[in-house]
Amino acid sequence: MAYQNIQTKTEGRVGVITFDRPSALNALCDDLTRELSEALAAFEADSDIGCVVLTGSAKAFAAGADIKELQGRDYIDLYMHDPFAKTWESVARFRKPIIAAVAGYALGGGCEIAMMCDFIIAAETAKFGQPEINLGVMPGAGGTQRLARAVGKAKAMDMCLTGRMMGAEEAERAGLVSRLVPADDLMDVAMEAAEAIASKSLPIAMMTKEAINISQELSLSEGIRFERRVFQAQFTTEDQKEGMAAFAEKRSAHFKHR
Ligand code: CAA
Numbered sequence: 247m248a249y250q251n252i253q254t255k256t257e258g259r260v261g262v263i264t265f266d267r268p269s270a271l272n273a274l275c276d277d278l279t280r281e282l283s284e285a286l287a288a289f290e291a292d293s294d295i296g297c298v299v300l301t302g303s304a305k306a307f308a309a310g311a312d313i314k315e316l317q318g319r320d321y322i323d324l325y326m327h328d329p330f331a332k333t334w335e336s337v338a339r340f341r342k343p344i345i346a347a348v349a350g351y352a353l354g355g356g357c358e359i360a361m362m363c364d365f366i367i368a369a370e371t372a373k374f375g376q377p378e379i380n381l382g383v384m385p386g387a388g389g390t391q392r393l394a395r396a397v398g399k400a401k402a403m404d405m406c407l408t409g410r411m412m413g414a415e416e417a418e419r420a421g422l423v424s425r426l427v428p429a430d431d432l433m434d435v436a437m438e439a440a441e442a443i444a445s446k447s448l449p450i451a452m453m454t455k456e457a458i459n460i461s462q463e464l465s466l467s468e469g470i471r472f473e474r475r476v477f478q479a480q481f482t483t484e485d486q487k488e489g490m491a492a493f494a495e496k497r498s499a500h501f502k503h504r
Contacts, residue, residue, distance in 0.1 A: 283336035296444030310354025347436035447485035
């Protein structure tokens, strides 16, 4: 499908979505987020896709919601239209594994969308921030919640109240990003990670993602009970039989994703 604000491609079992609105540092206008959610729906429906990489340009992953679009909105318009729930949250609702590969600015909604992904691989040029307070608002697409869970209350307060940016090294130290890599290696590292994930059993990877995500919402004992039930259920899959047989027979597993 032809998009105006993003590019998509597939490499093997990996789908890649690249924000492509350079004139506005990939600011997340309505058209872009609608295209993003359409592209994700297409990758979700494609049984040949096992993992997605979401990325931007060298200068910006995304510089946030489109301020010029938001500027004229009022409460009832935002409440009734609720663009964040309708389209932005499509990243959080995506059921297959999804990696954010971030270089340059990931600010406001850009940081929030990166945090909706399963993990973030950052170039050393990456800059994260929730600067909405400078605009007279606070983060509105999960920033106060996901940032606090990712980096803890103190740093989340610091970021959201001062509006300062966090460099890639600090972001890695704080646990916001899983890997910090030289800028030139960003896509190679992200693709290698995505290919590794896509080579596993897709339903098992999806259940793993679901279990880790649910850990953010449940008590430890409830989470462990959920994990145990899902682990037991995995013994009904062909991929569990194949994975364990392959180990015993000293060969590579050939997962059928069922
Ligand atoms: N919305 C709309 N346009 C944006 C934008 C945004 N979030 N960020 C950048 N742009 C546009 C600029 O207006 C500029 O366009 P023009 O050339 O037409 O003037 C172009 O992108 C390049 O930007 P700058 O000239 O500002 O580039 P810079 O290198 O000097 O600065 C920057 C880069 C520090 C990222 C700066 O652009 C900036 O502060 N952007 C806004 C960041 C921000 O506040 N994000 C939060 C948005 S609100 C939000 O996201 C709410 C939410 O929780 C969902």
